[in-house]
Amino acid sequence: MRIRRILGEPMLHFLFIGIALFAVYSRMSPGSRSSGNHIVITQAVVDDLVTQHTAARGRAPSPIELGHLLENWVREEILYREGVALGLDRDDIVVKRRVRQKLEVMAEEEAQTTPPTDAELAAYLSAHLDRFTQPAILSFEQRGRSVLLPHRMLEMPADLVARDFGPSFAQALERAPIGAWTGPITSSFGVHYARVSARTPPVVPRLEEVRDQVVREWENDRRQHARDESYAKMRAGYRISVEATLPGEQR
Amino acid sequence: MRSNQLFVIGAVLLAAACGSPPAPAGKDGGGSAVGASQSIQLGGAPAGAGTLTADVGEIEPADPAAFHKEPGYSPYAGRNYPQRPLFGDEHVHTAWSVDAGGVGTTISPEEATRFARGEQVTSTSGQPVRLGQPLDWVAITDHSDGMGAISELRGGNVEMMKDATLKKWHDMMLAGPAEGKKAVMELITAQSNKKLPPALTDPKFAASMWARNIEIAEKYNDPGRFTALIAYEWTSNAGGGDNLHRNIIYRDGKDKAIQVLPYTTFQSENPEDLWKWMTEWEKKTGGRLLAIPHNGNLSNGRMFALTTFGGDPVTKAWADERQKWEPLFEAIQMKGQSESHPSLSTTDEFAAYELWDRGNLTQTPKKSGQIQYEYVREALKNGLKVEADVGTNPFKYGLAGGTDTHNGLTAAEEDNFFGKFPSAEPRADRWNEDALKFGNNPVVKGWEMTAAGYTAVWATGNTRAELWDAMMRRETYATSGPRMTVRFFGGYDFTREDATRTPAVAGYAKGVPMGGDLKPTPAGKAPTFLVAALKDKFGGNLDRIQIIKGWLDKDGKTHEKIYDVVWGDAGKRKIVNGKLTPVGNTVDVTRATWTNTIGAPELVTVWKDPDFDPTARAFYYARVLEIPTPRWTDYDVAYFKTKITDPKVPLTTQERAYTSPIWYTPEK
Numbered sequence: 001m002r003i004r005r006i007l008g009e010p011m012l013h014f015l016f017i018g019i020a021l022f023a024v025y026s027r028m029s030p031g032s033r034s035s036g037n038h039i040v041i042t043q044a045v046v047d048d049l050v051t052q053h054t055a056a057r058g059r060a061p062s063p064i065e066l067g068h069l070l071e072n073w074v075r076e077e078i079l080y081r082e083g084v085a086l087g088l089d090r091d092d093i094v095v096k097r098r099v100r101q102k103l104e105v106m107a108e109e110e111a112q113t114t115p116p117t118d119a120e121l122a123a124y125l126s127a128h129l130d131r132f133t134q135p136a137i138l139s140f141e142q143r144g145r146s147v148l149l150p151h152r153m154l155e156m157p158a159d160l161v162a163r164d165f166g167p168s169f170a171q172a173l174e175r176a177p178i179g180a181w182t183g184p185i186t187s188s189f190g191v192h193y194a195r196v197s198a199r200t201p202p203v204v205p206r207l208e209e210v211r212d213q214v215v216r217e218w219e220n221d222r223r224q225h226a227r228d229e230s231y232a233k234m235r236a237g238y239r240i241s242v243e244a245t246l247p248g249e250q251r
Numbered sequence: 252m253r254s255n256q257l258f259v260i261g262a263v264l265l266a267a268a269c270g271s272p273p274a275p276a277g278k279d280g281g282g283s284a285v286g287a288s289q290s291i292q293l294g295g296a297p298a299g300a301g302t303l304t305a306d307v308g309e310i311e312p313a314d315p316a317a318f319h320k321e322p323g324y325s326p327y328a329g330r331n332y333p334q335r336p337l338f339g340d341e342h343v344h345t346a347w348s349v350d351a352g353g354v355g356t357t358i359s360p361e362e363a364t365r366f367a368r369g370e371q372v373t374s375t376s377g378q379p380v381r382l383g384q385p386l387d388w389v390a391i392t393d394h395s396d397g398m399g400a401i402s403e404l405r406g407g408n409v410e411m412m413k414d415a416t417l418k419k420w421h422d423m424m425l426a427g428p429a430e431g432k433k434a435v436m437e438l439i440t441a442q443s444n445k446k447l448p449p450a451l452t453d454p455k456f457a458a459s460m461w462a463r464n465i466e467i468a469e470k471y472n473d474p475g476r477f478t479a480l481i482a483y484e485w486t487s488n489a490g491g492g493d494n495l496h497r498n499i500i501y502r503d504g505k506d507k508a509i510q511v512l513p514y515t516t517f518q519s520e521n522p523e524d525l526w527k528w529m530t531e532w533e534k535k536t537g538g539r540l541l542a543i544p545h546n547g548n549l550s551n552g553r554m555f556a557l558t559t560f561g562g563d564p565v566t567k568a569w570a571d572e573r574q575k576w577e578p579l580f581e582a583i584q585m586k587g588q589s590e591s592h593p594s595l596s597t598t599d600e601f602a603a604y605e606l607w608d609r610g611n612l613t614q615t616p617k618k619s620g621q622i623q624y625e626y627v628r629e630a631l632k633n634g635l636k637v638e639a640d641v642g643t644n645p646f647k648y649g650l651a652g653g654t655d656t657h658n659g660l661t662a663a664e665e666d667n668f669f670g671k672f673p674s675a676e677p678r679a680d681r682w683n684e685d686a687l688k689f690g691n692n693p694v695v696k697g698w699e700m701t702a703a704g705y706t707a708v709w710a711t712g713n714t715r716a717e718l719w720d721a722m723m724r725r726e727t728y729a730t731s732g733p734r735m736t737v738r739f740f741g742g743y744d745f746t747r748e749d750a751t752r753t754p755a756v757a758g759y760a761k762g763v764p765m766g767g768d769l770k771p772t773p774a775g776k777a778p779t780f781l782v783a784a785l786k787d788k789f790g791g792n793l794d795r796i797q798i799i800k801g802w803l804d805k806d807g808k809t810h811e812k813i814y815d816v817v818w819g820d821a822g823k824r825k826i827v828n829g830k831l832t833p834v835g836n837t838v839d840v841t842r843a844t845w846t847n848t849i850g851a852p853e854l855v856t857v858w859k860d861p862d863f864d865p866t867a868r869a870f871y872y873a874r875v876l877e878i879p880t881p882r883w884t885d886y887d888v889a890y891f892k893t894k895i896t897d898p899k900v901p902l903t904t905q906e907r908a909y910t911s912p913i914w915y916t917p918e919k
Binding site for chain 2: 065068157163189220
């Protein structure tokens with residue numbers, strides 16, 4: 001099973017080391033809790049609880065309220081230590097994800113240093129023409145049951161026509177003959193008759209016309225890929241072996 | 252995808268409905284759904300001329316363009332009124348907001364903007380997500396307090412790590428969600444006690460993050476197709492939890508926005524100081540700003556209090572400032588709606604909707620007498636009284652809707668609801684978790700989150716200036732998520748015929764749109780209103796349109812009345828003892844589906860106020876209600892096959908839109 005294979009990866013050992021380091025650090029830093037089964041309620045703890053309560057309620061806690069707050073704090077501390085002793089933080093998917101995210105952000109920041117060349121942009125544009133192709137532009141009149149749907153639209157991109165009327169209506173207009181009433185055409189609201197008075201077909205732009213957009217999309221893709229590339233590099237340094245029976249296999 | 256299935260069902264049913272026999276023609280006082288009629292045959296052997304509506308004449312088979320004898324037939328002349336409602340969210344938080352990044356949100360302003368534009372992204376919890384339909388515009392409103400400092404903190408910014416407290420918080424944030432939440436609480440506490448480490452409030456971090464924020468908006472701002480408004484949230488929690496937040500929306504671009512850093516609550520929690528900052532900002536840059544407050548329901552009586560922030564009686568100067576800077580109020584979002592409350596509107600059968608009415612932002616319980624200063628309908632009424640007393644209406648608010656998402660995803664569709672925080676992203680038990688928990692205060696449960704909302708703006712075009720100008724003149728309406736088209740005009744000469752044609756033509760020619768003002772006629776005529784609504788193309792049919800009136804009587808008392816003015820299935824429903832027959836319910840809660848076999852896809856009518864008093868200040872706004880459809884909790888039930896056992900949890904909802912009011916002011 002995939003999960004078992006991942007759990008077997010040395011990445012997990014990396015995370016153990018990282019978490020152990022955090023644990024060691026927090027024991028060494030000021031204001032940290034004492035270890036073992038001796039729990040010390042320091043001034044910092046009391047001050048924190050008092051200021052939190054004051055912020056939420058607009059007044060300091062009474063002695064009874066403070067007692068409850070301290071009991072709750074101790075309870076949480078005990079459960080936390082017992083949980084850590086059982087390794088519950090190690091198997092925590094959220095801890096894992098957080099460390100992963102930090103590494104991925106580091107990879108992205110490293111990749112952002114060099115701007116793209118014209119050649120790279122041209123290649124990107126050719127590879128993703130569908131993203132940059134400008135949709136057909138339609139001018140039309142329509143009649144249907146609704147009084148709120150516009151009767152006339154001038155030079156509207158087909159995707160915005162689809163937003164108002166639904167995709168099947170826009171597609172029908174892209175194929176309709178120019179200058180003649182046609183129909184019935186179905187939209188999300190029912191039946192229409194329409195006359196397209198002008199239409200420009202979809203245009204594949206030249207790089208100069210859409211350079212800013214291409215740069216933006218190229219950089220966005222690089223941000224995504226930086227994560228994959230950086231992972232591939234790390235992966236190359238590991239050996240993965242499976243020591244489990246995957247469901248469906250036979251030994 | 253679920254919404255595609257529903258679209259198919261809806262389209263088939265609509266097509267079937269098109270062939271149904273005609274509904275009765277409109278009568279005065281309501282009940283006129285757009286009339287069904289025979290289909291028209293054109294192009295090919297005509298099966299006979301037909302009419303679209305009963306009283307506009309016949310269509311020549313050759314040219315249906317002869318059909319609409321509208322004044323000024325030329326399609327290009329004088330056509331500078333808004334033609335399409337532009338939908339967007341004026342309230343989005345990303346990883347760069349202190350309380351979002353701190354609990355692990357990974358979506359940056361760039362990804363949040365891409366998501367609003369219709370791109371697919373990966374949510375913080377690792378789930379792929381995409382909007383059912385792109386928005387037309389978005390305003391990313393990260394908190395100005397500690398802007399960006401939080402991601403610098405999590406990222407281990409070298410300068411920040413020199414401070415021991417910041418280093419500790421950094422490590423807590425990386426140690427897991429519980430520790431991260433504690434770090435955020437400590438940070439909020441330190442902020443309210445003015446004890447934040449100086450590195451965190453160092454303007455140079457804010458400056459670089461603000462500059463980066465503006466760059467992202469400039470990158471995605473695409474005039475005519477998609478607008479990225481520059482914005483931020485000023486997050487005043489007066490007295491430790493009374494919500495007085497405002498979103499600041501810029502009309503301009505980078506050149507002006509970059510000149511001044513956003514105002515923070517380190518400087519002041521008092522909205523009156525915010526207005527002063529806005530005055531100074533406009534003087535310095537020559538640009539324009541507006542502010543949109545939200546969550547009156549969590550202000551424990553302060554949002555629409557009839558006193559200044561310091562508790563003094565209101566003055567004309569104070570009311571002038573408030574009305575000048577705050578044209579809109581966000582009436583619905585993920586933390587419930589602040590439009591109306593059942594204790595204030597006892598005869599409003601739809602007021603008990605998505606209520607968050609037990610406490611303030613940190614859930615310090617409300618005291619008795621506070622609710623009346625939290626809901627905008629009451630504020631609209633009280634505003635008339637303040638105007639009569641001091642000369643200006645401080646609560647002359649148009650209405651807006653937003654999400655207030657803190658996981659970067661402006662996802663308000665019921666079948667695509669990703670919640671407010673990363674912990675509320677879809678999972679089987681999210682309905683039952685503690686969504687908000689502050690100390691020992693009462694908890695808000697996950698199911699109470701509302702999958703809402705958006706603002707529809709009647710702008711003349713999709714550009715920053717045009718959207719901002721429309722917001723400033725209040726030509727907007729709030730929706731609980733669906734993208735119904737709503738028109739609302741007030742004037743003295745609307746007739747039944749105006750309900751059979753494009754509403755905008757008569758509306759702009761003979762009246763004022765939503766957000767406008769009516770002056771009295773010499774003859775003391777009663778105003779007429781032209782109102783129309785078309786369903787969201789993938790959404791539920793419409794139940795009814797109501798017009799909600801509020802007024803001030805000669806004794807200085809305020810009143811409200813709700814009129815049902817037009818409804819679907821008119822032949823089967825009527826008003827008895829002031830209540831309209833309910834529209835019914837087709838929701839199958841086990842499968843989270845419904846059918847558009849009840850209600851109507853479009854409703855249009857002209858209504859005249861039968862109780863008009865020309866000497867009384869008044870306002871009117873339209874509320875549109877859909878038929879019942881599944882709520883996001885029901886989609887969770889169907890998807891996760893979970894059992895929601897608590898009977899308090901609603902599984903169906905009647906989505907709605909509220910327009911900005913039209914105000915009537917009598918002669919002095």
